[in-house]
Amino acid sequence: MPDREPNPCAGQQAEPAPESSDRLELAETGEWKRVSPKYVVVEIVGTIVNAIVVCGGATLLWLLLDQTWAMWVGIVVLAVSIINLVFEPRRVRSxxxxxxxxxxxxxxxxxxxxxxxxxxxxxxxxxxxxxxxxxxxxxxxxxxxxxxxxxxxxxxxxxxxxxxxxxxxxxxxxxxxxxxx
The missing domain is CATH 2.30.29 (PH-domain like)
Structure with a gap:
């Protein structure tokens, strides 16, 4: 059997994976600046306007064209908008x-x-x-x-x-x- 050349990669250990201490510690990089608390109003107004437009369109489809599916779309959009309104202040703070x-x-x-x-x-x-x-x-x-x-x-x-x-x-x-x- 012929002699095999040693594999330069064989026997070498792979570099260890970086430990969690090597990661960027975001809390220690400096002081985070936040957006204005008034921005919550902008987000709330946008959510309400969007809900009114979509729910209004769905209501028109349901009442004028007797499209039952539109009623369900309106209900889902209204529920999602209410949930979104609850979380807006926390989202803005993030x-x-x-x-x-x-x-x-x-x-x-x-x-x-x-x-x-x-x-x-x-x-x-x-x-x-x-x-x-x-x-x-x-x-x-x-x-x-x-x-x-x-x-x-x-x-x-x-x-x-x-x-x-x-x-x-x-x-x-x-x-x-x-x-x-």
Whole structure:
């Protein structure tokens, strides 16, 4: 039997999986900034308007065209809207952002949490938008377009002055990071 060459991978141990202590400890990275508590009003108004439109359309279909299924759709939409209204304040409190050395960290969600890190050098466009209710309350949304367009991030419910100063700061950081590339 011919001698086999030793396999350089044989006998080597794989690197151990990172332990939980190697993970990013989000609570220790800095102080999270939250959106304005007034943003709850924007979300509640949006939920109510949506429920009125869908339930109104379903009611018209049910009464005028005798479509029984539309009644059930209206009932389901109304029930989901009421549940959504109950959880709106907690959902709004879960939204936050954190400016770190190299990126902006964004979080949202109660049951399904989302954490997004947006590197400053990848920011291509930073946009401020204001809906009618948000404008009435003095709030604005800050939206980012990055090199990976599918990973767009929006920080809703910022006070207008905070949104403008954060936009200016992020533009400054993005330009300095892109210049270093």
């Amino acid at each position: 939204i936050g952002y954190l400016l770190r050395a190299d990126d902006l960290l964004f979080r949202r969600g109660i049951l399904f949490q989302r954490f997004v890190a947006v590197p400053y050098g990848r920011m291509q466009l930073i946009d401020i938008t204001r809906g009618p209710v948000a404008r009435w309350l003095g709030l604005a949304d800050l939206k980012f377009v990055t090199a990976a367009a599918s990973a767009g991030v929006s920080i809703p419910g910022l006070a207008e002055a905070d949104a403008e100063s954060l936009r200016d700061r992020l533009v400054e950081l993005a330009e300095s990071r892109r210049a270093g590339l």
